[in-house]
Amino acid sequence: MSLERDNPDKPRDQPLTPETMAAEWSTMPATFEEDGEQEGGTDRLMSQDEIDTMLGFSSAEDSASRNGIQAIVDSGSVAYERLPMLEIIFERLVRLLSTSLRNFFTDNVEVTLESIRSVRFGDYVNSISQPALLSVFKAEEWDNFGLVTIETALTYSVLDTMFGGKRGQPAPRVDGRPFTSIEIQLIRRVIQLVLGDAEAAFKPLSPVTFTIDRVESNPRFVSISRPANAAIRVELKFDMEGRGGSLHILLPYATIEPIRELLLESFMGEKLGRDPIWENHLATEVWQADVDVTCVLHETRMPLKRVMQLEIGDTLMFDARPDSAVSLRCGDFMVTEGRVGRVDGKIAVQVTSPLRRSKTTLAAFDSLASHLGATN
Incomplete structure (x- = not known):
C-alpha cells in the first residue's frame, strides 16, 4: 500500500512511503511568530495569571467577578436579593x-x-x-x-x-x-x-x-x-x-x-419617596380650603320626551314631605343627609347621618405607586 501527498512541486502520481514521509517531516523547519506561537497552532506555555483566570481563582473576595471553573463550582450557591x-x-x-x-x-x-x-x-x-x-x-x-x-x-x-x-x-x-x-x-x-x-x-x-x-x-x-x-x-x-x-x-x-x-427599604421609614413635609403642607391647605355644599331637596327622573313637552304653567309633583331627608352634596359626591328647618328666621339643615368618607386613601396611593414601580 502506498500513500500519496498533494504537493504542487511533485507529480501526483509519485508514490510516498511512510519512511520517506517521516524523513521529510523531520527535516521541515518550524516557523514561529514574534510572540512565540507556531503558525497555524497554539503551542505556547501559559502564564500563571492565565491559568488562574481559566480556573477562576484569584485573590479578590468578590464572588461576582469569578469566572472559569470556579464560577461553575459556585453556580450552585445561594444568591438572593439584598436586604x-x-x-x-x-x-x-x-x-x-x-x-x-x-x-x-x-x-x-x-x-x-x-x-x-x-x-x-x-x-x-x-x-x-x-x-x-x-x-x-x-x-x-x-x-x-x-x-x-x-x-x-x-x-x-x-x-x-x-x-x-x-x-x-x-x-x-x-x-x-x-x-x-x-x-x-x-x-x-x-x-x-x-x-x-x-x-x-x-x-x-x-x-x-x-x-x-x-x-x-x-x-x-x-x-x-x-x-x-x-x-x-x-x-x-x-x-x-x-x-x-x-x-x-x-x-x-x-x-x-x-x-x-x-x-427592602434603604432607610428606616422609607415610604416610596413621599415627602412628609409636603404631605403636612397639603393636609393643612386642604383643611383650610373652602368648598360649596349644595342642599338637594328632592330628585326625580322622567323621560326626555316628557321634558321636551313641558310648557309654562305645568306643575311637577315631587314625592316628598316636609320632614323628608335631604342630601348635602359637594359637587357630584354625596357628603351626608339632613332635615330642613328654620333657625332665627333663616333656612337651616340639620345633619342626621355621619359623614361619608372617601374610599380613596393613602394606602390606595401606596399600592398604585408600588404597581407603577413594578411595571417600570
Missing part, C-alpha cells in the same frame, strides 16, 4: 451587644460583624463543627423559628471568663466530653442576652419577641427548616482580650417573610 435594612439592624445589634456584654462580664468585650450571607440550611448544619451549642428560638410575632450557634472556642472562652479565668490566655479546651448542665445554663444566659438585644435592634422596624425554645448540642436536633431552603447567616466575632470566638445567627427566609417589604 439593606437587615444590615442596618445587625450593625445596631453589634453596638447594643458591645455595651451589654461589657456589663455582663465586667470586662472588655469587642463585638464585630464579620459577614451576612445567604446559605442553604442543610449546608450550614453540615458545616457546624462539633462540639457546639445550638439554641433554637422562636419569633412570636412572625410565627417561625431561628437558630443561634455558639462555636466551641467562644463557648469555652465565655465559661472561662465567667469562672474567673486569667486574661490574655486562651481558654483550655476539654475534648471528648459533652457540656454539663451548669455550662449549658450559663451559655443560655448569654443567648438570652443576645436575643434581648436583637429584639431592641428590630423594634424600630417591627416589634418582635424572641424566646428560647431549646438548647441542643447535636445539629441533627435543630431542623427548623428543610435542607434545601435558603437562610441568612449572620456571623458575629467576639474578642475578650485574646480569647473569644464566633457566634452565628441563622434566620430562614420564611422567618423574615412577614417583614420582607420593610427589609
